[in-house]
Amino acid sequence: METAVFLAFSPAILITAWASITRETRRMIHLLSLQAATIGIVELTSCIIDVIAGLTLEAFIEFLMAFIEWISCVALIPFILYLCMKRTENTVSTPMVSVRKTVAIMVTMAIAYLALEAWLLSFNPIPTQLETLPLCILILSEAIVVTAVHRDAVKILVGLNMAINALYPLLSHVPLVYIALDLASIIFVNVIAAFVVAKSFDEHKTLVITEWR
Amino acid sequence: MAASLLPAFCFFSPLFVAVLAPLLDSILGKRLPLLVIIGTSLSFISALLMIPHVIFSGIILQSPILPFQVNSTNIATLVGVALISFLSAIYNALSEGGGRLKPFLYNFFLLFFVSVMLGLTMSYDIFVIFILAETTTLVSIMLVTHSHGKFPLQAAFKYLIITGIGAVFVLVGVTIIYELTETTILLEIVDNPGQLLDNPKFLLLSAACFIIGLGADIGVAPFHGWMPDVYPASTPTVNSFRCAKSIALVFTLYKLVHSLYVIYPSSTIVFLMGGVGVFSITLGVLLAYRQKDFMRMAAYFSIEDYGHLTLAYGLFTPLSFIAGQMYLINTALMEMGVLQTLGLVYLRSHTFNMDTLGGLIERMKKTAWSYILCAFSLVGIPPLSGFFAKWLLYSAVFDFLSRHSSLAVSVSAIIFLLGASLISLTFFIRSFQRVFLGKSTDITKKMDEDPPLTCLSPVISAVAAILIGVQPQILLGLIGAS
Numbered sequence: 001m002e003t004a005v006f007l008a009f010s011p012a013i014l015i016t017a018w019a020s021i022t023r024e025t026r027r028m029i030h031l032l033s034l035q036a037a038t039i040g041i042v043e044l045t046s047c048i049i050d051v052i053a054g055l056t057l058e059a060f061i062e063f064l065m066a067f068i069e070w071i072s073c074v075a076l077i078p079f080i081l082y083l084c085m086k087r088t089e090n091t092v093s094t095p096m097v098s099v100r101k102t103v104a105i106m107v108t109m110a111i112a113y114l115a116l117e118a119w120l121l122s123f124n125p126i127p128t129q130l131e132t133l134p135l136c137i138l139i140l141s142e143a144i145v146v147t148a149v150h151r152d153a154v155k156i157l158v159g160l161n162m163a164i165n166a167l168y169p170l171l172s173h174v175p176l177v178y179i180a181l182d183l184a185s186i187i188f189v190n191v192i193a194a195f196v197v198a199k200s201f202d203e204h205k206t207l208v209i210t211e212w213r
Numbered sequence: 214m215a216a217s218l219l220p221a222f223c224f225f226s227p228l229f230v231a232v233l234a235p236l237l238d239s240i241l242g243k244r245l246p247l248l249v250i251i252g253t254s255l256s257f258i259s260a261l262l263m264i265p266h267v268i269f270s271g272i273i274l275q276s277p278i279l280p281f282q283v284n285s286t287n288i289a290t291l292v293g294v295a296l297i298s299f300l301s302a303i304y305n306a307l308s309e310g311g312g313r314l315k316p317f318l319y320n321f322f323l324l325f326f327v328s329v330m331l332g333l334t335m336s337y338d339i340f341v342i343f344i345l346a347e348t349t350t351l352v353s354i355m356l357v358t359h360s361h362g363k364f365p366l367q368a369a370f371k372y373l374i375i376t377g378i379g380a381v382f383v384l385v386g387v388t389i390i391y392e393l394t395e396t397t398i399l400l401e402i403v404d405n406p407g408q409l410l411d412n413p414k415f416l417l418l419s420a421a422c423f424i425i426g427l428g429a430d431i432g433v434a435p436f437h438g439w440m441p442d443v444y445p446a447s448t449p450t451v452n453s454f455r456c457a458k459s460i461a462l463v464f465t466l467y468k469l470v471h472s473l474y475v476i477y478p479s480s481t482i483v484f485l486m487g488g489v490g491v492f493s494i495t496l497g498v499l500l501a502y503r504q505k506d507f508m509r510m511a512a513y514f515s516i517e518d519y520g521h522l523t524l525a526y527g528l529f530t531p532l533s534f535i536a537g538q539m540y541l542i543n544t545a546l547m548e549m550g551v552l553q554t555l556g557l558v559y560l561r562s563h564t565f566n567m568d569t570l571g572g573l574i575e576r577m578k579k580t581a582w583s584y585i586l587c588a589f590s591l592v593g594i595p596p597l598s599g600f601f602a603k604w605l606l607y608s609a610v611f612d613f614l615s616r617h618s619s620l621a622v623s624v625s626a627i628i629f630l631l632g633a634s635l636i637s638l639t640f641f642i643r644s645f646q647r648v649f650l651g652k653s654t655d656i657t658k659k660m661d662e663d664p665p666l667t668c669l670s671p672v673i674s675a676v677a678a679i680l681i682g683v684q685p686q687i688l689l690g691l692i693g694a695s
Contacts, residue, residue, distance in 0.1 A: 127408055140381060160374060164377075173392060178397070185348060189373070192355055193377075196358060199313075199358065200366040
């Protein structure tokens with residue numbers, strides 16, 4: 001893999017890892033927005049270059065779609081979660097797993113990422129269109145850790161959205177219609193999730209899911 | 214192949230009626246569930262109309278604009294989804310008692326649910342499959358929240374997170390395939406796999422992603438976390454509709470993984486599917502045995518049954534496909550009967566605890582008989598429909614293992630499967646004894662007689678168990694294997 005690709009995604013890797021030890025819900029939402037921005041900016045930049053270089057309608061539509069997707073992930077979805085947090089509460093709670101253990105998990109994941117890349121490379125070179133796949137899987141795994149270590153419902157949702165954002169680079173060549181459908185389904189997921197969380201908060205007066213029983 | 218509007222009509226008819234629900238809310242009032250019956254009956258009729266073309270004339274029906282296709286491999290599952298939705302709609306009209314969602318919204322979601330499940334069964338476009346699978350699960354989550362109380366919300370949230378992560382895995386699998394083949398149509402991918410053949414590790418990775426992702430949606434172990442909570446948390450009607458979802462999702466898993474297996478027939482794919490299947494059977498049957506709550510028992514039994522299905526479909530032989538199809542439709546139909554009867558018990562007793570029930574056979578005769586017939590069919594007691602499904606499944610497993618390993622392994626596998634069925638038989642008989650037989654308890658003494666029409670739908674399931682058991686050609690003909 002090109003070093004440039006790794007460098008481009010390293011902020012997103014760090015932000016996702018940071019989310020697993022963050023205590024405040026509001027900060028988690030900021031991190032989600034930042035993670036989406038850093039992941040999407042690579043694709044967006046390449047679209048801008050295509051528009052400038054080609055000046056074709058096709059390139060412009062592709063840029064427009066990438067921009068809509070980027071802005072949805074950076075602003076719209078965090079905004080839905082922010083509204084959900086405003087409707088409920090901005091909690092400050094320690095994650096279930098200690099910082100030391102979380103760091104150990106993240107290091108293990110980084111090693112597993114290297115192993116995955118080595119496994120994929122052992123047979124054939126990774127096809128160019130999938131060269132970001134191991135990095136996406138690394139961010140995805142980190143995001144799953146984020147959902148697993150938090151007990152607060154909104155923070156868990158932030159983790160889920162970080163996992164979804166992790167796939168952003170893989171979707172860059174997908175036909176636009178599917179991107180639009182995917183985006184609609186992500187928004188639908190968040191609206192339903194916000195509804196469930198808000199109703200649960202009304203019933204239980206807490207966002208801690210272990211106390212929802 | 215022939216262009217036909219029937220697949221599109223089958224998909225759009227419940228969707229169109231769903232849109233009418235908010236508009237007709239004030240006019241229809243309490244009769245709004247009639248719309249669900251109309252919507253589901255339209256899709257059921259259109260599914261039935263496709264049978265002569267697909268089964269007798271061997272024509273593949275292709276929708277002109279949508280990526281939907283009905284052929285001999287998916288007609289049985291399509292009819293299965295439509296039939297279960299129709300029967301569940303009847304059950305809904307007779308037993309729905311209201312919930313958190315407003316009636317028009319609830320009925321809208323029921324019809325939307327049916328529509329996306331039908332679309333999922335007919336779709337051969339990997340991205341559309343992903344979107345429809347995701348939507349099916351989301352609508353199902355929304356319907357879980359319909360139930361009153363605190364517990365459904367917690368169950369719905371758990372369901373959302375597990376299946377949300379599952380959806381991410383499905384998307385990884387779909388994207389890998391698309392990037393390497395540059396097409397989204399499953400049949401074109403099989404015909405022209407492109408770089409997928411040169412990169413078998415990516416192919417295996419996407420197969421694993423489908424098994425994890427759709428496994429979470431279906432509820433096979435170890436991705437089943439939401440199942441034991443969602444079953445007791447949902448209304449009986451929603452549980453009944455969810456039986457159709459299992460048909461759509463299990464068949465979708467087969468559709469995707471089988472296509473990859475055709476491209477690269479690796480034993481790893483068989484091992485993954487079989488492994489998940491065996492683990493699901495073991496975990497499901499052992500956990501179902503110790504339950505006092507009948508809905509949790511049904512949930513763990515479903516996990517076991519999905520394990521059987523994953524195992525059957527995962528062998529990828531012609532016999533295992535027929536066994537899988539027969540098992541899938543029979544299981545969904547009988548499970549619907551079991552869940553509907555248990556739902557009727559819950560609606561009158563307001564408890565899931567079997568220890569507080571007893572002697573209900575005197576008050577709920579038809580419900581009790583429907584329950585035991587459907588349960589016996591699920592377990593595989595002859596001459597009920599489930600017997601043929603299990604017989605075919607055991608034959609497929611034995612045939613596969615005897616060709617690929619020793620006789621001892623084949624016999625051991627059959628003994629394992631028989632053992633699982635025997636444990637299932639034990640807990641179903643025990644549940645029947647605890648709920649319907651014995652002395653009446655304080656709760657059951659106060660319960661009313663069985664109203665004549667409420668158990669219409671489970672009675673139909675029970676009759677189907679006998680009918681298909683005596684004449685299995687009815688279902689085998691639909692599968693195209695008679």
